[in-house]
Amino acid sequence: MSQQPTAKTASTETSVTPRATDYAQWYLDVIKRADLAEHSSVRGCMVIKPHGYAIWEKMQRELDDRFKATGHVNAYFPLFIPLSLLAKEEQHAAGFAKECAVVTHHRLKSIDGKVVVDPESKLEEPLVIRPTSETIIWDTYKGWIQSYRDLPLLINQWANVVRWEMRTRLFLRTAEFLWQEGHTAHATEKEALEETYRILDVYADFAENVAAVPVIKGHKTSGERFAGALDTLCIEGMMQDGKALQMGTSHYLGQNFAKSSDVMFLNKDGQREYVYATSWGVSTRLVGALIMTHSDDNGLVLPPKLAPIHVVIVPIFKNDAEKAKVLEEAGKVVAELKAQGLAVKLDDREGMMPGAKYYEWEAKGVPVRIEIGPKDLEKGSLCVVRRFVLEVPGETEQDQRKRKKSFVPRNEAIAGIKPLLDTMQRELLERARAFRTKRSAVINTLAEFESYFANKDAGFAWVHWAGTHEQEDEMAKRFETTVRCIPLPDQIPAEAKGTGTCILTGQPSQQRVIMARAY
RNA sequence: CGGGGCGUAGCGCAGCUUGGCUAGCGCGCUUGGUUCGGGACCAAGAGGUCGCGGGUUCAAAUCCCGCCGCCCCGACCA
Structure with missing residues (x-):
C-alpha cells in the first residue's frame, strides 16, 4: 500500500510522509494527523489528546475486565516514594537510580517578584516520584499480610509513573507515562509463578484478540530482566519496519521484595515464611504498537475493538x-x-x-x-x-x-456493519501475522546473521544462542540486535524447533531465541 | 552528558550573510457570498513581547556576549 505523497509537502495538515520515505517521520505524522497526542512544553512529556486518550480508555476497559475476571481488584498507592524505601531492595534501586525524578522541597517563595524554590523548605528526606511502585506497595503489604488466609493478595493499580529518559518518543518512551501495574503476593513459589504466566496470557490475549497485534511470549535474558526480578516474561510484537517492540512484561519476583520489606506470613503449619511476589504491567506504549502495526500512508488504522468511533x-x-x-x-x-x-x-x-x-x-x-x-x-x-x-x-x-x-x-x-467490523478485526490480525512470518528467518551462522541484518527487510532472527551478557552486548554493538526473548516452547514454529549450537560461541543450545533490532 | 539543528502569528516557514520604509508568505481562524458524491473558490478581516537578558549603533528579527527551551543522532530504558 504505498500511496503517493500528494503534491503538498509532508507534515503539513494534509498529508503523511510515506513509510517508505521515512518511517520515524511517518510515525510522528500519523500521530499528528490522527490528533492522538502532541509534545508538551515539558521536556520529554506528551499531552495525550482526546482521540488518543479514547483509545487508551478502550484498552483500559478491555484489560481491566480481564484483570477482574482473573480475580484482581484495583487500588491506588502514592505517587511519592521516600528515598529510603526505594533504596531497600538493592538491585531494584540500582536499576532505576539513573532515571528518577526527586522532590526535595515543598514550598515556593516570591523574591523580587520572581517565584523561586524556598531554600528554607527543604525536605528532611527526599521523595522519589515513582518509576514503579514495588517498594511503596510492599512496604504497605507488610501491614496487610499476617497469615496464609490473607493470600493471595491480587491488586492492580492504574497510574502514571516517571522515568527520566534521555531520549523520548511519543507513546513509545516518554518521561511520564500511563500504565497499570499489578502487584501480587502468594503463599508459594508455584502459585506466584502461575500468576506470572496467567497474566502473560492475559496480555497476549489482549494483544492478539483486541489490538490485533500478534505477539511472541517468552523470557527476557538476564541482561534485560526487571531490576529485582528472578524472571521476566514478556510479549514481543513486530512493527512494520521489522523492529521488535516489548509490549508488556510479567515478573516473577520470588521473595526479593518480601525480604527487603520484611513481609512474612504464618503458613498452615504455623511457620513464618516470606511471601512470593509478582508484578506486571502494560503502558500507553501499546498505543504506539497499535500505530506501528496497522497504520498506513493515509494515517491511523485501528482494530474495531479499540476504535473510539466505529x-x-x-x-x-x-x-x-x-x-x-x-x-x-x-x-x-x-x-x-x-x-x-x-x-x-x-x-x-x-x-x-x-x-x-x-x-x-x-x-x-x-x-x-x-x-x-x-x-x-x-x-x-x-x-x-x-x-x-x-x-x-x-x-x-x-x-x-x-x-x-x-x-x-x-x-x-x-x-x-457488525459483521464487517468483525471481518476487519480478523483481517488486521491475519495481515500482521503474515507480515511477521514474512519478516522472520531461521538463521544458523553468524555470516548468515550478518547478511540478514544488512538487509532493510530484516525482522526476527530465530537463532541458537548460549552467549553471556557481555556477548549479548557484543552482538548489540556489531549488529544493533539484542535477544528480544527466549520464547516459551509452544511459541516456537516447527522450522525453528530443536537443539543446536550458538551462532556466536558454538556452544550447545537447547532452543532458539529471537534476535532483532528493537525500540 | 557528547554531536547536530531549531526558536519570527495557532501550525509550517521566509527574512538574518551585507543592520534602515509600516516584519512577510502558505495553511488555519472570523464574516459574507457562491460551492458540496475524494482535500472548493472569491472578497473582506482578526491575529506578532521576532525565545529571554544584556551590549554595540542614530537605528537590531538581523551584529556581539550570556542564558533558557525544544527537536534529531548516540550512551540508559516500558
Whole structure:
C-alpha cells in the first residue's frame, strides 16, 4: 500500500510522509494527523489528546475486565516514594537510580517578584516520584499480610509513573507515562509463578484478540530482566519496519521484595515464611504498537475493538431541501447503528467538502464510513466504505479505493456493519501475522546473521544462542540486535524447533531465541 | 552528558550573510457570498513581547556576549 505523497509537502495538515520515505517521520505524522497526542512544553512529556486518550480508555476497559475476571481488584498507592524505601531492595534501586525524578522541597517563595524554590523548605528526606511502585506497595503489604488466609493478595493499580529518559518518543518512551501495574503476593513459589504466566496470557490475549497485534511470549535474558526480578516474561510484537517492540512484561519476583520489606506470613503449619511476589504491567506504549502495526500512508488504522468511533456518517447535499432529507435519513441510520451498540459519529459540519471529511476520518482510523447523499435516498441504498482492504499485489491505488467502497441496500448495509467490523478485526490480525512470518528467518551462522541484518527487510532472527551478557552486548554493538526473548516452547514454529549450537560461541543450545533490532 | 539543528502569528516557514520604509508568505481562524458524491473558490478581516537578558549603533528579527527551551543522532530504558 504505498500511496503517493500528494503534491503538498509532508507534515503539513494534509498529508503523511510515506513509510517508505521515512518511517520515524511517518510515525510522528500519523500521530499528528490522527490528533492522538502532541509534545508538551515539558521536556520529554506528551499531552495525550482526546482521540488518543479514547483509545487508551478502550484498552483500559478491555484489560481491566480481564484483570477482574482473573480475580484482581484495583487500588491506588502514592505517587511519592521516600528515598529510603526505594533504596531497600538493592538491585531494584540500582536499576532505576539513573532515571528518577526527586522532590526535595515543598514550598515556593516570591523574591523580587520572581517565584523561586524556598531554600528554607527543604525536605528532611527526599521523595522519589515513582518509576514503579514495588517498594511503596510492599512496604504497605507488610501491614496487610499476617497469615496464609490473607493470600493471595491480587491488586492492580492504574497510574502514571516517571522515568527520566534521555531520549523520548511519543507513546513509545516518554518521561511520564500511563500504565497499570499489578502487584501480587502468594503463599508459594508455584502459585506466584502461575500468576506470572496467567497474566502473560492475559496480555497476549489482549494483544492478539483486541489490538490485533500478534505477539511472541517468552523470557527476557538476564541482561534485560526487571531490576529485582528472578524472571521476566514478556510479549514481543513486530512493527512494520521489522523492529521488535516489548509490549508488556510479567515478573516473577520470588521473595526479593518480601525480604527487603520484611513481609512474612504464618503458613498452615504455623511457620513464618516470606511471601512470593509478582508484578506486571502494560503502558500507553501499546498505543504506539497499535500505530506501528496497522497504520498506513493515509494515517491511523485501528482494530474495531479499540476504535473510539466505529462508523462515521458523512451527509452529502447541494441545497436546503436535500440537506433536510439527507440529515433525516442520516439521523435514522445513526439511531439504528447506536441501537446495535456501535459508536457512531455524524459529521454534519458545514462548509467542508465531503472529500476533506473523508481524509480526516481516514487519518483518524475510523473503520467504516457511510456516505449518504440524494442518490442513496433515491435508490434506498447506502455507500459503505472500509478504512482498509487486504492488499492485492500489483493493484493500483484507484482499484483499491474502488474495492473499499460498496453500495448496499439500506437495511442490508446497517445489518452488515457488525459483521464487517468483525471481518476487519480478523483481517488486521491475519495481515500482521503474515507480515511477521514474512519478516522472520531461521538463521544458523553468524555470516548468515550478518547478511540478514544488512538487509532493510530484516525482522526476527530465530537463532541458537548460549552467549553471556557481555556477548549479548557484543552482538548489540556489531549488529544493533539484542535477544528480544527466549520464547516459551509452544511459541516456537516447527522450522525453528530443536537443539543446536550458538551462532556466536558454538556452544550447545537447547532452543532458539529471537534476535532483532528493537525500540 | 557528547554531536547536530531549531526558536519570527495557532501550525509550517521566509527574512538574518551585507543592520534602515509600516516584519512577510502558505495553511488555519472570523464574516459574507457562491460551492458540496475524494482535500472548493472569491472578497473582506482578526491575529506578532521576532525565545529571554544584556551590549554595540542614530537605528537590531538581523551584529556581539550570556542564558533558557525544544527537536534529531548516540550512551540508559516500558
